[in-house]
Amino acid sequence: MKAQTAQRTAIPQNAAHPSFHRHEPAPRLSRAAAVVPLRSEEEGYQQRFGQHVHLFREGDDATRIYELVDGAVMLYKLLPDGRRQVVELIGAGDVFGISAIPVYECSAETLVPGQAIVHDRAVVERSPELFRRLSAHLQAQFCAMHEHAVLLGRKSALERVASFVMQCVPGRGGYGCPGPRGGDNSINVRLGMTRQEIADYLGLTIETVSRAFSELRRRGIVMIGKQEQVLVKDICRMCKLTGAH
Amino acid sequence: MKAQTAQRTAIPQNAAHPSFHRHEPAPRLSRAAAVVPLRSEEEGYQQRFGQHVHLFREGDDATRIYELVDGAVMLYKLLPDGRRQVVELIGAGDVFGISAIPVYECSAETLVPGQAIVHDRAVVERSPELFRRLSAHLQAQFCAMHEHAVLLGRKSALERVASFVMQCVPGRGGYGCPGPRGGDNSINVRLGMTRQEIADYLGLTIETVSRAFSELRRRGIVMIGKQEQVLVKDICRMCKLTGAH
DNA sequence: CGATTATTTGAAATCGCTCAAGTTGGGTGG
């Protein structure tokens, strides 16, 4: 039973909805729950994980800092009534587990299998070299979060979904996008997220996300495949729908 | 003429609205436009500024990093059709001007007079001590942005405005809030932002923000004064309206 | 004090949400 998320416009009635996010979400079967420390070095150790594994939860002691090597992780926060917001998507190279208070301020759940380097928070504080490397990457994530604030605050549902799909297209739509010349104008992307997760990331409901994908299909911009696959038939047209160009 | 901001749901008709944000917003008269370098030291130099001064704009060469000593700054991004989102509010101690690309990814405008230490980006990169100090503070800002993503993605208009007001109440509503015991349960805060700026920060329209304040007044939770003053008569009740408790 | 801007309020429109089926797809066991 996948958790469902409350919407901002429906706080009263749905707060008691059975399929709501609770503080302790219903455990989701992980296809590879085994979490195996691989090697130990002064810099931390590497950890493998499967799909839908919680690396930490909001409120846990914030003793570790993670550096994602491979895979994808979502960071989310819950409101007391069960509404969920995915506050950041973590990709390879990104850093997470940072907190200004002694406990984590969000939860981290893997989206797909992968691996991360796990650093001790205290060690990071003491190692200038390591601290620098992690901080440098945080700057890029900072910009991504600014961009996401624009999406959440000012974009329509279709623009949000289009923006999300474009995020999954490497090297296009951002700073220094080469445009359609030369390269392909179509690509097959794996979203790696369920509709519900996408909805919680984009500040929408699952139904609205679904309708947006259907609309993109109707317009001939994408073909929806199975297993979270999407064939973007016209990257440029998709890009224009993001509202950013 | 204060710039007006498009809403996500009204892209077609309003894109041509005369009072829209343009890429180059109508210059606002700054009451103290003079920007005076005060002293020079190896760590950078201090700069005073007045109200409604742009420190930099989206697209400018990102050569400087700012450390706010005093005052308040808003960072905002514009969409091509004029929609604006304030992506971060900067207070004393906060750092801004960080960018992952060679140019600034957002604009910085002062909300009230204040001063900042201006660092050369290259100098920051070279000085481990300075870099560490700035990065440490960025971590707190990171958490604040996560919190703001929840607000933008999942909160109702009233919850957003209540959350914003609570942000202006020091030491309450956050981690380790002492509650109503002991201290005052009312406080007079200066918002330091116009309704339009608040709206652009909260992802709402100016009218919705105004209606929310009226609603809070009707419920006896606040008294609205002049000059952006708000008397919060019941901090705890306001806090409950934020949706976070 | 008068002009201009900011804010508030009202009425109508709309986008996205809620609620309720229906459909698809993957996995399982016979």
Place this chain on the structure above:
DNA sequence: CCACCCAACTTGAGCGATTTCAAATAATCG
């Protein structure tokens, strides 16, 4: 290999919160 089950997704209809558009009121500044 097929029937069945369950979860994920899609679709439709109605509703409601917020936006839009319009106008009145309040505040600010010379």
